[in-house]
Amino acid sequence: DGVEQALDVQADALMDAALDEGELRRELEVIIQEAKRKLDSPRSVTTETLYELLFPTHRMRRWRIGTEAGLRRLTHADLRAYYLSRYTPAGTIVALVGDLDPERTMARAVETFGAWNRPAADIPGSPPERANRGTAFRRLSGDVERPLLSLGWRTVGSLHADTPALDLAATILGSGRGSRLYRALRVPGVAASAFAGHYTPTEVGVFEIGIEAEGGRLEEAATTALGLVEAMAARGPDAGELSRAKALTTTGWARRMESMDGRATALCEAEALGDVRLVDQLYARALAVTVAEVREAASRWLDRASACAVCYVPRDAADLVVVPTWPPPARAVDVPVMPDTARRPARRSRSDDAERHALPDRLEHWAFPGVDLLVRPKRGAGSVSVLLHFPGAPLGETDASAGLSWLLARTALRGAAGVTGDALAQAAESLGGALTPSVQSDTMGWHATVAPEGLEAVAGLLHDLAYAPDLDAGQLGVERELQASDARRQRDDMFRHPLQRVLALAFRGHPYGLPGLGEPERVRGFDVAQVAAWARAMSAHRPVVVVAGDVTPEQAVERLRPLTAVPGASVGAVGVPAAPSWTPGSGNEARAKQQTALALAFPAGRYASADRFPLKVAGALLSGLAGRLFDELREKRSLAYTVAAVPWLARWSGAMLCYIATSPEREAEAREAMLAELARLSAEPPSEAELARARNYAAGVIEISAQSAAAVAGSVLDAWVHGEVESWADTPRRLREVTIEDVMRVSEEVFRADRRAEFVVRGGAT
Numbered sequence: 001d002g003v004e005q006a007l008d009v010q011a012d013a014l015m016d017a018a019l020d021e022g023e024l025r026r027e028l029e030v031i032i033q034e035a036k037r038k039l040d041s042p043r044s045v046t047t048e049t050l051y052e053l054l055f056p057t058h059r060m061r062r063w064r065i066g067t068e069a070g071l072r073r074l075t076h077a078d079l080r081a082y083y084l085s086r087y088t089p090a091g092t093i094v095a096l097v098g099d100l101d102p103e104r105t106m107a108r109a110v111e112t113f114g115a116w117n118r119p120a121a122d123i124p125g126s127p128p129e130r131a132n133r134g135t136a137f138r139r140l141s142g143d144v145e146r147p148l149l150s151l152g153w154r155t156v157g158s159l160h161a162d163t164p165a166l167d168l169a170a171t172i173l174g175s176g177r178g179s180r181l182y183r184a185l186r187v188p189g190v191a192a193s194a195f196a197g198h199y200t201p202t203e204v205g206v207f208e209i210g211i212e213a214e215g216g217r218l219e220e221a222a223t224t225a226l227g228l229v230e231a232m233a234a235r236g237p238d239a240g241e242l243s244r245a246k247a248l249t250t251t252g253w254a255r256r257m258e259s260m261d262g263r264a265t266a267l268c269e270a271e272a273l274g275d276v277r278l279v280d281q282l283y284a285r286a287l288a289v290t291v292a293e294v295r296e297a298a299s300r301w302l303d304r305a306s307a308c309a310v311c312y313v314p315r316d317a318a319d320l321v322v323v324p325t326w327p328p329p330a331r332a333v334d335v336p337v338m339p340d341t342a343r344r345p346a347r348r349s350r351s352d353d354a355e356r357h358a359l360p361d362r363l364e365h366w367a368f369p370g371v372d373l374l375v376r377p378k379r380g381a382g383s384v385s386v387l388l389h390f391p392g393a394p395l396g397e398t399d400a401s402a403g404l405s406w407l408l409a410r411t412a413l414r415g416a417a418g419v420t421g422d423a424l425a426q427a428a429e430s431l432g433g434a435l436t437p438s439v440q441s442d443t444m445g446w447h448a449t450v451a452p453e454g455l456e457a458v459a460g461l462l463h464d465l466a467y468a469p470d471l472d473a474g475q476l477g478v479e480r481e482l483q484a485s486d487a488r489r490q491r492d493d494m495f496r497h498p499l500q501r502v503l504a505l506a507f508r509g510h511p512y513g514l515p516g517l518g519e520p521e522r523v524r525g526f527d528v529a530q531v532a533a534w535a536r537a538m539s540a541h542r543p544v545v546v547v548a549g550d551v552t553p554e555q556a557v558e559r560l561r562p563l564t565a566v567p568g569a570s571v572g573a574v575g576v577p578a579a580p581s582w583t584p585g586s587g588n589e590a591r592a593k594q595q596t597a598l599a600l601a602f603p604a605g606r607y608a609s610a611d612r613f614p615l616k617v618a619g620a621l622l623s624g625l626a627g628r629l630f631d632e633l634r635e636k637r638s639l640a641y642t643v644a645a646v647p648w649l650a651r652w653s654g655a656m657l658c659y660i661a662t663s664p665e666r667e668a669e670a671r672e673a674m675l676a677e678l679a680r681l682s683a684e685p686p687s688e689a690e691l692a693r694a695r696n697y698a699a700g701v702i703e704i705s706a707q708s709a710a711a712v713a714g715s716v717l718d719a720w721v722h723g724e725v726e727s728w729a730d731t732p733r734r735l736r737e738v739t740i741e742d743v744m745r746v747s748e749e750v751f752r753a754d755r756r757a758e759f760v761v762r763g764g765a766t
């Protein structure tokens with residue numbers, strides 16, 4: 001029912017943008033803040049610098065958001081000329097996808113855009129890049145906790161015949177735990193993370209490998225990665241690797257096509273490339289790629305002589321030698337062999353062992369003796385998401401044991417039931433999915449999204465992770481070091497780090513305030529006995545299995561027998577922690593960053609509280625493009641690009657979190673302005689129109705996310721963990737019922753300046 005209004009809004013922006021000169025000046029300050037924010041993102045810096053090395057001439061070398069100096073040179077005349085030349089009918093594609101009447105919608109679109117007659121402009125393309133591809137290396141240093149390395153090659157555009165093969169080469173090398181980079185670098189602990197990707201923005205392409213490793217192992221990581229690429233070019237992948245990559249591609253395609261946004265974007269991209277039918281044709285080409293084609297494409301484009309690299313090291317490691325020469329001398333590497341994925345027969349249970357209950361919106365609850373199964377069919381999804389979780393397990397952590405939940409979840413993936421981690425990864429990824437650990441404030445477990453026919457096999461894998469982790473001392477030692485490194489690396493995240501620290505202040509002494517990955521030095525002290533004890537404690541909690549996707553409840557019960565046969569948990573073995581108290585306070589740390597990040601937290605009700613709904617609406621009133629914080633702090637004052645107010649709601653408590661990243665010299669102004677807007681929400685009621693917008697936005701986000709089976713499974717899990725499963729589908733309705741009085745009441749109760757916790761990551765330090 002919002003299609004016509006959406007068309008009008010889009011048409012107005014495309015056809016009749018005001019481009020006010022004063023608005024431009026204010027918006028430029030906001031964009032400059034975002035450019036600074038990007039400079040505080042180590043991975044963004046390495047990737048953008050890599051593009052600069054790869055393309056000495058082509059416009060691909062420019063920072064996509066621009067630099068402060070370049071942005072300040074822009075004039076109103078520049079912007080208007082750009083708008084009139086680029087926003088024309090000949091350069092515009094409109095895709096309308098979803099629950100609509102095709103004939104009526106098309107007629108309305110023609111009526112809206114049909115009279116638009118702005119002439120097409122002759123737009124110069126980018127200067128062509130030189131044919132020869134050279135090698136280059138650049139070293140950066142700054143306030144980062146762990147070195148980063150980006151390797152890259154200049155490749156080809158979207159429609160080149162080699163592109164599908166290069167896309168699959170990237171998947172084979174760097175997607176999932178079964179990838180070559182993961183098995184050669186992360187499994188032995190050489191690198192904390194490694195990925196590969198092939199990015200093709202129309203006429204050019206970049207093949208990138210990204211690595212994070214401790215300084216002493218950077219050279220080994222770089223030479224190993226190059227060796228793996230050269231082995232791909234010399235011998236290609238084996239048939240099992242290519243099959244795994246295609247299975248991941250198939251599931252990824254299905255997940256993209258679940259959402260209307262994903263479909264519309266795919267249609268626009270294909271039409272921009274010349275033919276809307278390319279949506280299906282390019283997918284078909286990927287699935288038809290052969291081993292020989294991957295080898296030949298890698299041989300043509302991924303050679304050592306054209307490899308460029310960017311390394312970003314901590315400022316206190318300026319004398320670190322990454323590689324003595326670039327590119328380093330060729331060195332033979334052992335290509336990880338694809339493991340045997342044969343599995344033992346899974347234990348089975350009988351479906352009549354369960355009590356079956358119907359819940360709202362087609363959700364079914366099957367209560368087995370040892371596990372609760374929740375099934376939500378979503379026909380046509382093309383995939384199935386399955387989650388195995390242990391509600392309450394992380395709440396046993398203390399200051400001394402913080403990080404054990406994550407260490408168990410991560411180490412289990414290195415081997416379970418006598419099956420190696422490589423074999424576990426290969427088994428899951430051959431089904432189109434990946435085994436992924438998850439630790440939240442109130443629950444922990446593992447999940448995967450696979451093709452429907454792979455549901456029983458992945459259920460067996462999840463069972464083994466939870467109930468039969470090998471916890472080999474050597475593997476635990478490697479994972480322990482990687483987790484400690486990751487815990488330290490989180491300080492580089494200028495969004496999540498200050499939010500975690502403000503929760504640590506507010507929930508001092510409670511598991512809700514603990515860092516999920518733990519403190520690095522304490523994590524390094526955990527041993528096998530402690531992790532094994534934690535595994536036993538976890539399994540004392542009654543598990544829940546959530547399934548959503550292209551499966552019926554009966555099919556789910558049949559295929560999930562490896563999980564539904566688990567024995568009952570020990571009744572009374574699990575205690576519930578005391579409800580956390582709230583501690584106002586403040587903290588800060590100084591960093592050599594471009595921006596200062598300010599996080600505030602205010603005490604709020606828990607997830608199951610009726611205040612959850614007005615809190616979410618209050619968040620929508622404050623955040624978003626039409627929110628009060630956005631309008632005052634971003635639009636009027638140009639203080640920040642990113643500003644947010646969101647509820648953080650757990651089983652036993654909650655908080656309202658507020659965040660802004662701004663220039664260091666404007667920290668006090670940002671704090672004062674944010675607190676003033678929060679106070680104004682309880683003093684000045686929103687208008688009916690303002691409230692309606694916020695309610696519809698908050699509800700619409702949930703409704704739109706329900707297009708994804710994985711998102712549905714996550715919503716069901718949240719409702720179960722927080723004791724709200726009987727009303728899990730009511731959230732959009734409850735949000736739309738929130739009144740002005742509700743919002744003002746919770747705002748007055750929550751936004752008390754004297755009750756706030758505050759943490760600042762203060763930029764500008766030298």
